[in-house]
Amino acid sequence: MTETPTPSAKVAPTRETEGALSTVQPATRVLLIEDDRKLSRLLAEYLRSQGLTAEAVHDGLDGAARATAEPWALIVLDVMLPRLDGFEVLRRIRAVSDVPVLMLTARGGEDDRVFGLEHGADDYLPKTASSRELLARIRALLRRAALVATGAGSASDEREIRVGGLRMDAAARAAQLDGRALELTPVEFDLLLALARSRGRACSRDTLLDRLRDREFDGLDRSIDMHVAALRRKLGDDPKQPRYIRTVRTVGYLLVDPAGE
Numbered sequence: 001m002t003e004t005p006t007p008s009a010k011v012a013p014t015r016e017t018e019g020a021l022s023t024v025q026p027a028t029r030v031l032l033i034e035d036d037r038k039l040s041r042l043l044a045e046y047l048r049s050q051g052l053t054a055e056a057v058h059d060g061l062d063g064a065a066r067a068t069a070e071p072w073a074l075i076v077l078d079v080m081l082p083r084l085d086g087f088e089v090l091r092r093i094r095a096v097s098d099v100p101v102l103m104l105t106a107r108g109g110e111d112d113r114v115f116g117l118e119h120g121a122d123d124y125l126p127k128t129a130s131s132r133e134l135l136a137r138i139r140a141l142l143r144r145a146a147l148v149a150t151g152a153g154s155a156s157d158e159r160e161i162r163v164g165g166l167r168m169d170a171a172a173r174a175a176q177l178d179g180r181a182l183e184l185t186p187v188e189f190d191l192l193l194a195l196a197r198s199r200g201r202a203c204s205r206d207t208l209l210d211r212l213r214d215r216e217f218d219g220l221d222r223s224i225d226m227h228v229a230a231l232r233r234k235l236g237d238d239p240k241q242p243r244y245i246r247t248v249r250t251v252g253y254l255l256v257d258p259a260g261e
Contacts, residue, residue, distance in 0.1 A: 027073050027146070030138065032056040033063030033089060034078045034104065039127075043076070046131050047138070060084025064092045072099050074141055076134075077121075079105045079112060087115065094120035098186050100141040102134075113223075118230040120185045123223060144190070144212065161196045164257040166235070166244065168196050182234055187212060191227050195245065195255035204252040228253055 030052050034040040040056040047054035052073075057063045060081035067075050067089065075093065079086040090101060103116045103124045113124045123137055161168045165178040173189055175182040184192065194211045195203060205224045212224075228245055231237075235244050243258040 027142075028053045029070075029072050029074075030054045031063070031067055031070075031072045031075045033058075033060065033067065033075065033081065033086070035059060035081050036078075043131065043134070047135070050135055052138070058082075060086065060089045064089045067093050067099070068096050073145070074100045074102065074138055076138070077101055077103050079103060079116070087119065090116065090120055094185075100145050100186075102137055102141060114226050114229060117185070117187070117223065117226050118233070122185070122187045161193070161199070163196055163199050163255060164244065164259050166196070168193055177235060184231075184234065188227055188231055188234070191224070192231055192255075195253060199255045199257070202248040202251045202254045206252075208252065224252075 028051070030047055032040045032043055032054060034043070034056060035058050037056075037058055040058065044054040044056050055066075057066050061083040063077070063081065064084055077086050077089060081089065086103060090103070093099065093101060100122045101120065103113075103121045104127055105112055105116075105124060106127045116124055122141055125134060125137055159169065159171050161170070167176045168174070170193060173186075175184055175189060175192060190212055191208060194208055208224050229239065232239055232242055232245055237243055237245060244255060246254045246256055248254050
């Protein structure tokens with residue numbers, strides 16, 4: 001990260017204190033899966049100084065085991081890991097859990113970011129980002145997860161929404177297209193639900209990010225575009241001539257009923 005985290009005055013867990021971890025509230029537990037030991041130590045200390053309980057593992061195999069065997073509030077996952085890469089770790093996590101996952105990448109390629117988002121990552125962040133940005137993303141994902149868990153994440157009381165062949169059940173967090181279940185990540189579901197609730201009206205990227213993350217928006221952030229690209233693929237939309245999710249130039253996106261035109 002470009003900004004060195006401020007070390008915490010708290011003492012990192014030792015063999016004597018590790019046994020107490022089972023008493024820590026799951027809502028505060030963050031698992032760092034990062035092979036750079038110095039970076040993970042600094043990040044863990046910084047997150048602890050901000051009131052979170054951070055633990056680190058340094059390879060993909062151990063990371064997948066810890067991530068799937070224990071309750072976590074959020075997982076920060078590096079892409080390039082020994083023994084098991086971050087994408088395979090993500091696949092194993094998503095097979096058993098919807099825990100928020102924020103991926104870190106040293107590679108700037110869009111394909112890697114799109115792949116991670118499509119396969120269940122809730123957000124991504126380059127390692128060149130600051131520790132403050134990482135903390136902001138973590139807090140935003142934790143807030144969104146808390147809202148979803150309490151059923152308070154929506155500003156609308158609509159439980160079931162139909163747009164053409166698309167059917168969404170907000171309470172059950174289930175979506176179908178032409179009677180076929182859609183396999184959506186938590187972020188993809190929330191994004192599609194936000195578009196569906198504003199059907200027929202254009203939503204700006206700022207608005208969509210606010211609904212998804214409850215955080216200030218960096219206008220250069222392309223994650224909304226990547227999630228939309230993933231949604232279009234799952235909806236069978238041709239990006240050049242989409243049936244459901246239309247691009248509104250200089251604004252954002254619009255969900256339409258293909259049969260209503």
